[in-house]
Amino acid sequence: MMAADGGSTLMIEKEFPKTEKKKTKYDVIIIGAGPAGYTAGIYCSRARHDTLILSGILPGGQLVNTTEVENYPGFENGVMGPDLMIVMRKQTERMGTTIIDDEVIDVDFRHKPFKILTASEEYECRAVIIATGASPRKIGIVGEQTFGGRGVSYCATCDGPFFRNQELVVVGGGDSAIEEATFLTKFASKVHIVHRKDQLRASKVMQERAFSNQKIQFHWNSEVSDITGDQKVQNVILNDTKTGQKTTLPVGGIFVAIGHEPNTKIFANRVELDAQGYLVLKDHTKTSVEGVFGAGDVHDHRYRQAITAAGYGCMAAIDVDKYLTEHKA
Numbered sequence: 001m002m003a004a005d006g007g008s009t010l011m012i013e014k015e016f017p018k019t020e021k022k023k024t025k026y027d028v029i030i031i032g033a034g035p036a037g038y039t040a041g042i043y044c045s046r047a048r049h050d051t052l053i054l055s056g057i058l059p060g061g062q063l064v065n066t067t068e069v070e071n072y073p074g075f076e077n078g079v080m081g082p083d084l085m086i087v088m089r090k091q092t093e094r095m096g097t098t099i100i101d102d103e104v105i106d107v108d109f110r111h112k113p114f115k116i117l118t119a120s121e122e123y124e125c126r127a128v129i130i131a132t133g134a135s136p137r138k139i140g141i142v143g144e145q146t147f148g149g150r151g152v153s154y155c156a157t158c159d160g161p162f163f164r165n166q167e168l169v170v171v172g173g174g175d176s177a178i179e180e181a182t183f184l185t186k187f188a189s190k191v192h193i194v195h196r197k198d199q200l201r202a203s204k205v206m207q208e209r210a211f212s213n214q215k216i217q218f219h220w221n222s223e224v225s226d227i228t229g230d231q232k233v234q235n236v237i238l239n240d241t242k243t244g245q246k247t248t249l250p251v252g253g254i255f256v257a258i259g260h261e262p263n264t265k266i267f268a269n270r271v272e273l274d275a276q277g278y279l280v281l282k283d284h285t286k287t288s289v290e291g292v293f294g295a296g297d298v299h300d301h302r303y304r305q306a307i308t309a310a311g312y313g314c315m316a317a318i319d320v321d322k323y324l325t326e327h328k329a
Helices: 035-046 061-065 081-094 142-146 156-163 175-184 204-211 306-326
Strands: 025-031 051-054 098-100 104-108 114-118 122-130 134-136 167-171 190-194 216-219 222-228 235-240 246-250 253-256 260-262 292-294
Touching (some): 025 035, 025 114, 035 051, 035 061, 035 081, 035 122, 035 306, 051 122, 122 306, 142 222, 156 175, 156 253, 167 246, 175 190, 175 253, 190 222, 190 235
Parallel strands (some): 025 051, 025 122, 051 098, 167 190, 167 253, 190 216
Antiparallel strands (some): 104 114, 222 235, 235 246
């Protein structure tokens, strides 16, 4: 190259790395990365569909906050919840599923391809599986967070066997609370039901069963004000809502059973939800929008188990495969 003064100038050409355009179009996008989402990813990828999982802000779902899991098949000596989710994720990735740890903030199911908007990108797909799960309602006190996984539980079926011959607290007054308390009497020496009102919301049959159980003691007009202990739960402090009197219960654990909230806020007015916010499914795993499917606790408010969520993930993926086969692009 000639310089302006007629001399020659050597131009050094720098090689800049080529930036590859981020892949944003997939056959299937799975929203959520718990047992349902990972299982769906395994099945969709094995069916040779280009599959993306958007994990959200808590990859692994509720199991990442669970200690030992004894009731998931295939683990003779049990498995830690986070470890189970790590294994599931690795298996899903090995099958060819792309997993991105990003949170979905909006969806557009009005036209095809569907559009999924995250905090950093917009994706398109031909089919969607919603597997965002549900979150247990919490009491909202510091001790609840401090002792999470160390005596504070939200699932008697999952954790009850770990509390044999101990006194336990169950918080709540509905069917779920009474069912949890009754189940726990199989293992506990005594179960204290703490309810903020002076009568239960549970069905009469459930109430009669609890009132006749000699292992169950009721604490009416009471709320849990604190949870204390050394490394694990040792005491639950109750507050009488009428008198303000404090009572300390020496217990080994506390089970919070005041309901669950499905993680479906972004899907309001996008797909049909029931009065509690759960996905309404028709014909197994289909939602009200053709091409959008649901799996796991996001619709299942009865069983709420890792194994049933995984089962629903399998079902949704098989239904997606059938849908994509019948609606080839």
